[in-house]
Amino acid sequence: MSSSEPVRVPLDPGVAAAQLSDSLDETGVRGRVLDPAVRPLRAGMRALGRARTVRFVPAGTAGENPYDDMIDFIDSVLPGEVVVIAAGGSDRSACWGELFSAAAKGRGAAGVVCDGYVRDRGKVLELGFPVFARGTRPIDYRARMRVAAVQEPVTCGGVLVAPGDLVLAEDDGIVSVPRSREAEVASRAEARLATESDVLSDLLGGARLREVWERYRVL
Template identity: 30%
Template sequence: MSTPESARQPDEAVTRLRRLDCCAVSDALDLLGLAGQVTGVPKRSGSAAKIAGRVITLKLHDGPRPDGPLRHLGTTAVELSDTDTVIVVEQRSGKDAGCWGGLLTLGAKLRGAAGVVADGPVRDIDEAREYDFPIFSTSLTARTARGRVVEAATNGPIVPWGVPVEADDYVIADSSAVIFIPAAKVNAVLDAAEAIAFKEAVMAKALLAGKPISLVMSGDYENMLEGGDK
């Protein structure tokens, strides 16, 4: 029996991730020798400074539709979404065709989804702004997907911006970057990022107390990613 939405427990990793920013998470990936940072993806809508959540993947292509009942692209991803999820779309066909649009945005908003991250063109962005729904995307368009691209899979593997991403991985996005974290590594990344954020908070407190910045950002800052307590 499925768990009612009202009875679902919040994802602790999502809760922790939302307390961080992309810079701390990026430093944690560097410390652990991991990749997953994508820069240069602007936020197109939404007033929230950042979004974070567990990934629902949506892959579009210009090939044949998958077997099974006909559904409009993205609707399965919307129906799977909840407050702990971010829908990540890959539309790397090279065609100027919307991989996300206004009705999908409204549907995701009503489900409480945290936002959308799209490697591809998004349309109806003014509607997303009216709904105050966060979308990060490579580009904008008015061109419909109809007759151009179709859904290839939901919650299958994708490679947005060349980064391998699986369903139930994690993502955080803000004005600095979009960062993907493999589910198997999320606790290690969160531990490292929280330690880095704590050290930076201590240094900020020292600056506010009047300590010279040259002293605050000497050994403490330069050695931050070495894992020690210098």
């Protein structure tokens, strides 16, 4: 795959996080929704794509080039990928900010999910780049955090996310689908999307909830 080729996402963009979560439940795959403390920097943000993972750990010294690993990582991002940052919930520093966002957006990234903290909130919002995190901290990660691994399975927000897993992040929460189960889950989610449209229409038309439930078995 060339560096300019968008990553294929086999999911209707109209599918919501709740529909994806319900579809995971139907296939017996549970525990795939990240900690609700990981939220969008602003309501209405949405990111859908495949995971490109990086893990941060505490650092005791600055090191000679503390940013080299992240520079190489961001420069490797493919269009349509969601950057997934596993920081173990650490509040020692921010792991992401305006310039990283600008670089990732320029690479065509779909967004960022970080179970730690980010900074430059106002400037990131001006970029219009979807960022999800526990919150904001103005502190640079030099001599506080360092990159320990890239493109390896990571635990982010309490969920194991592997490179290439499907990630959907929106106001309702963040769902990760294992690549090995995505075809079945995506098919169910898209069917649920279509069915829920009929359910909504019937309910708004005055149908009783019990009647609708018995007809579609979807709520």
